[in-house]
Amino acid sequence: MAGAGGAAAHRDLRRLVRGDLLLPGDDEYDDARRVWNGAIDRRPMLIVRCADAGDVAVAVRYAVRREIELSIRSTGHNVTGCAVSDGGITLDLSGMRGIEVDPERRIATVQPGVLWGDFDRRAQADGLATTGGRISTTGVAGLTLGGGMGWLMRRYGLAADNLRAVRLVTADGMTSRADRTADADLFWALRGGGGNFGVATALQFRLHPVGPAVTGGAAFYPAAVAGPVLRWYRDFVQDCPDVLSAQCNLLRLPAAPFVPAELHGRAAVAVAVCHLGTESDADRDLAALARLGPPLLHRIGRMRYTTLQRLYDNAGRFGSLVYGRAGYLPALTDRAIAALTGPAAPVPSPHCIVMLSPLGGAVARVGPTETAVGHRSAGFSVSVDAVWQRPADTPAHRQWVDRLWDALRPCTDGVYVNELGDEGPDRVRAAYHPVAWSRLRAIKARYDPGNVFRLNQNIPPAGAGTTASGEKAPPAAAAQPEMTTAHGIGERL
Ligand SMILES: Cc1cc2nc3c(=O)[nH]c(=O)nc-3n(C[C@H](O)[C@H](O)[C@H](O)COP(=O)(O)OP(=O)(O)OC[C@H]3O[C@@H](n4cnc5c(N)ncnc54)[C@H](O)[C@@H]3O)c2cc1C
Structure with missing residues (x-):
């Protein structure tokens, strides 16, 4: 049985998103809320199976306006199960699995539901690869945003070191591109700061000649x-x-x-x-x-x-x-x-x-x-x-x-x-250099002052309204743009 909140969200979002919406009791609901760690048993009030970046933007705005907890699920490999909200809205990105490789420029652009196995197969068709996880079913997005270790890292750096650009939906529901020149601070934070700054809807990587043997x-x-x-x-x-x-x-x-x-x-x-x-x-x-x-x-x-x-x-x-x-x-x-x-x-x-x-x-x-x-x-x-x-x-x-x-x-x-x-x-903080930690908190305060993206290894926004423990601060004061159905944006870099 769907709860009242889930049913209302379903009704409101149904006409705005292209992807499927799953409520408790729906056939695919239980599969969609499962993650790699079988000990995790969380029940979102609604799962939005995003078809594209437009769906992501609509769902983020909806959840922020109503102060509904939001989680981001790419492939559900994180052991904490932070990809799934208990009682809120889970954005399921696992269906966004587009991959484009430009062999001349040695660049790959991928959507967040892509697994490393898919990425490797596609890039290796052109004799190319970048540092990726050591298990082929792990997701590209969460792994890269946290750093990304793999067999190639001593030669080519971490997965995050090979990021050229990220397209993401931020807490204000806007879609933007971050790279070394556009939103450079945000791009810096995305390379290691995890899912704290928004929802990545496309990631672009540098590729290198590898193998095939x-x-x-x-x-x-x-x-x-x-x-x-x-x-x-x-x-x-x-x-x-x-x-x-x-x-x-x-x-x-x-x-x-x-x-x-x-x-x-x-x-x-x-x-x-x-x-x-x-x-x-x-x-x-x-x-x-x-x-x-x-x-x-x-x-x-x-x-x-x-x-x-x-x-x-x-x-x-x-x-x-x-x-x-x-x-x-x-x-x-x-x-x-x-x-x-x-x-x-x-x-x-x-x-x-x-x-x-x-x-x-x-x-x-x-x-x-x-x-x-x-x-x-x-x-x-x-x-x-x-x-x-x-x-x-x-x-x-x-x-x-x-x-x-x-x-x-x-x-x-x-x-x-x-x-x-x-x-x-304290352990989250221990993952970072003290200088980087202060900068991450300042960037978090700029892009997500209300700590909308808090189901993660949380970086609390710097400044007023935030507790050192990363508890939720009041929602972002910035005016939310009207909901639109801007489907198709945000998937290409
Ligand atoms: C079997 C296994 C093998 C692994 N091997 C490696 C390895 O070789 N190297 C390595 O570095 N790590 C490895 N990991 C750890 C892995 O990096 C993390 O579990 C990572 O979080 C998985 O990414 P995901 O996209 O599946 O995350 P999910 O579980 O789907 O999401 C976890 C969190 O990541 C963030 N996130 C995910 N997608 C997005 C997005 N599109 N936009 C913004 N934030 C997002 C969100 O905060 C989300 O809550 C492994 C994990 C497992 C279970």
């Missing part, structure tokens, strides 16, 4: 030698060229076809790589792996870049139960290695993982406040992620994360905003 995959060693492997890894990444990105991950070998049956479920430490150079360069740069002795399983070889980008896809399915903690390690110290090999470390089940990813390279060559992304000079990002299916297994998995994180946290400094759970305002 790269060297990728992983070598797996017994968990019993995790200590020596981590110490070897610490030295190895010091000398890696930018074309090589190597993770060190603690996991359990999955019951997958590439794993011999006798190794299914075995605790292991994996060195996972992506090398963008020629096969002979990759062989040379990876020769040091031989010092670790024979692995349990060696699965490193030449493959398509698009294949590498799908290797982790089975790590967890949509709707799994998830819980995690993450942070940046300035360095992989002996203390951090002791935590990663101590009594709290053993990974409890096959979809859980501890992931160490090196930064450096092009990420570190961008100045600390050149974009809003924080902690660029960190050595590694580290995440402890539990993924499981049965509610009965929840306590054991949460306990694993909490215990290991207790041991690891003192070695960390700051956090990647896209990996934050619901951890409170």
Whole structure:
């Protein structure tokens, strides 16, 4: 049964938007409110399945005028479930999946519902790519606006570093383009500030020649030698060229076809790589792996870049139960290695993982406040992620994360905003450089003084009417333009 608010919004918006409107009880409502984290169960009063930027603008104005909570859902991968409002209006952008590639200018323009798998496939048709997430079903929009880490980042920077322009609908319901010259402050904030400044309806990226063949995959060693492997890894990444990105991950070998049956479920430490150079360069740069002795399983070889980008896809399915903690390690110290090999470390089940990813390279060559992304000079990002299916297994998995994180946290400094759970305002602030934080708050006050876009890792607007904890301030005082049906605007950059 639809509530009165939802029914009224449905009636008012029905004639103004081109996309579908879903109320509780509608056939597709439950699917549309689901997110990647199966523990999230929120019920918007109305889901607006936006067909284009015009729909977004209409829905934003409607919600702001009536002070209805608003959430932005691109592909629903954020673990906090902030993409879905409980009782308000959710803008579902997952149907906006247009991609245009200009191979001559090496530019891709995409709508916010695009997944990295779609992006990679389209760009690779012209031998091009940009830094994107390591799981092909993750969304382009949320990942990029928060920073965007992936296999290509040491060579080509973060996803946000490759943004050329963003078209977005701001809290006043207006559509504008932000780039290095137009709304430059806003463009600066969008590269790391997440969904705090408006709804991105199109994102334009710089592309680079990649592959199509790269060297990728992983070598797996017994968990019993995790200590020596981590110490070897610490030295190895010091000398890696930018074309090589190597993770060190603690996991359990999955019951997958590439794993011999006798190794299914075995605790292991994996060195996972992506090398963008020629096969002979990759062989040379990876020769040091031989010092670790024979692995349990060696699965490193030449493959398509698009294949590498799908290797982790089975790590967890949509709707799994998830819980995690993450942070940046300035360095992989002996203390951090002791935590990663101590009594709290053993990974409890096959979809859980501890992931160490090196930064450096092009990420570190961008100045600390050149974009809003924080902690660029960190050595590694580290995440402890539990993924499981049965509610009965929840306590054991949460306990694993909490215990290991207790041991690891003192070695960390700051956090990647896209990996934050619901951890409170101090942790959000810890994602940013102090200078960037003040600038972000000032820009938020200019573009979203009423904190309309607050279902996110919230950056509270600077100044009067705002609490330091990011609670909602009074709605924006700026006059709202009349509702229009300006469909079609905002999708092209
Ligand atoms: C399986 C998995 C793998 C991942 N791998 C990586 C990885 O390799 N690298 C990495 O950097 N991160 C990774 N992440 C984290 C990922 O960056 C975040 O979860 C990100 O929020 C997902 O983006 P989304 O568009 O799906 O967000 P959603 O869950 O749809 O939305 C989350 C929030 O993002 C903001 N947002 C989303 N779309 C828009 C928009 N169009 N305009 C304005 N704001 C918007 C809003 O604040 C929204 O509340 C991964 C997450 C998962 C679950």
